[in-house]
Amino acid sequence: MAKKQAFGDEAQALKAAQRKMAKVIISTKNARGKFAFKETMMDQENVNEFIKSNKG
Numbered sequence: 001m002a003k004k005q006a007f008g009d010e011a012q013a014l015k016a017a018q019r020k021m022a023k024v025i026i027s028t029k030n031a032r033g034k035f036a037f038k039e040t041m042m043d044q045e046n047v048n049e050f051i052k053s054n055k056g
Contacts, residue, residue: 024040
């Protein structure tokens with residue numbers, strides 16, 4: 001059976017309740033010259049602040 005779809009105000013409320021997530025990958029270079037990568041999942045609103053704080 002097909003899933004029942006919600007329309008109108010109900011659908012908009014459900015969509016607004018979902019969190020918008022982003023995957024951020026930060027690369028760092030160690031003493032040997034190799035790169036290491038750090039992956040983090042976070043809210044889209046916090047991405048720019050996270051990148052600024054982890055620049056090196």
